[in-house]
Amino acid sequence: MQIHVVRANESLTTIARAYNTTVNDIVEANDIPNPNNLVVGQAMVIPIVGSFYYVQPGDSLWSIGQKVGVPYQQIASANRISLNQQLYVGFRLYIPPRPKRRGEFNAYVEPRGTSVSPILETSAREAAPYLTYLAPFSFQALRDGSLKEPLLNQFPAIARANRNVLMMVITNQENDQFSNELGRILLNDIPVQDRFLNNIVATAKKYGFRDIHFDFEFLRPEDREAYNTFLRKAKARFQREGWLLSTALAPKTSATQQGAWYEAHDYRAHGQIVDFVVIMTYEWGYSGGPAMAVSPIDQVRRVLEYALTEMPPNKILMGQNLYGYDWTLPFVQGSVARAVSPQQAIELAAANNVPIQYDTKAQAPFFRYTAADRKQHEVWFEDARSIQAKFNLIKELGIRGMSYWKLGLAFPQNWLLIVENFNVVKRG
Secondary structure, eight states: OEEEEOOTTOOHHHHHHHTTOOHHHHHHHHTOSOTTSOOTTOEEEEOOSSEEEEOOTTOOHHHHHHHHTSOHHHHHHHHTOOTTOOOOTTOEEEEOOOOOEEEEEEEEEOOOTTSOOHHHHHHHHHHGGGOSEEEEOOEEEOTTSOEEOOOOTTHHHHHHHTTOEEEEEEEOEETTEEOHHHHHHHHHOHHHHHHHHHHHHHHHHHHTOOEEEEEOOSOOGGGHHHHHHHHHHHHHHHHTTTOEEEEEEOOOSSTTOOSTTTTTOOHHHHHHHSSEEEEOOOOSSOTTSOSOOSSOHHHHHHHHHHHTTTSOGGGEEEEEESOEEEEEESOOTTOOOEEEOHHHHHHHHHHTTOOOEEETTTTEEEEEEEOTTSOEEEEEOOOHHHHHHHHHHHHHHTOOEEEEEOSSSOOHHHHHHHHHHEEEOOOO
């Protein structure tokens, strides 16, 4: 599979001809929202076997093999050239399909309101073949140890049909806000805690959940050890049922990192206790802050490299956003950016006739445009290049896989690139 970035004056016809494929195949693979109005800088996947690489200054067959993850001898053989052949800049080499490794993938799905929208259910059905876990968000713990259930609709059936482990996400949210007081009660009031665990077990059996996932955020720093103790108790209880235990962790870069989001999350203890963690490596660029990449890869790397000093790689799922933001400029404190899907971002660039740029440090696409009201906007989102960069990091660091927040936002290239890079583990 090839990632192609649209250049000036290109059309789907010329692109298809260059890769010996068809316009229909490209449109279908990418669900292209603007087939007659491509955007310069728009990244798409070309559904071919293998890929092509254009020789860059300083390249050799050996260095290219190291870069693309294919032995240089195979590259030479596939291109019918000698191992010592001189390569000139711009020469196109065919790269045979790369070897795949196993990977686990989770996606949260968050129904809102009084019913599950057909779009959200369709999104879950389309993503489930590429997932190991499906995670309806969320069961909200109550102060008496009972649970407020989310809308589940057909999600358990979708998980069963696609051999997904159904993940029971439990949060310390009250009125859609994480509550440290609710966390304090659940972690320190033992009769409430015992009732809480009993209710979790009964509910998990009722619906067929096989991973219990605690997303406890903004806990009091003094509850750090109480959280660890609770997880040990929960692990022993759930292990008797044959279930997994996982947690969501704030994106820390040191054990002593300060702040309400970080201090009660003990990476080393979670790494010892639970089966795996989801590290929330996104929201550097967030709806209430200034315009920037949502998950810049340099920052993601810093978090994961720290995590690897505290826990084994096979316990880490990298958190990944399936969305971007459209900010109004200049940024004003208190303003809120609009969330957009990758497909919506491309449509926005096309409608405003602006090119998509790519930040090589953040490994993320962005563009700027002027709205009808003459206000300037800046949009950061995800594309095939940015997600491939994250997949490369997963393979480099040897971690377990990736977890997506959240379904319902169209990003067709992502799912195709999962299959190109990984053999998805199925535990159902």
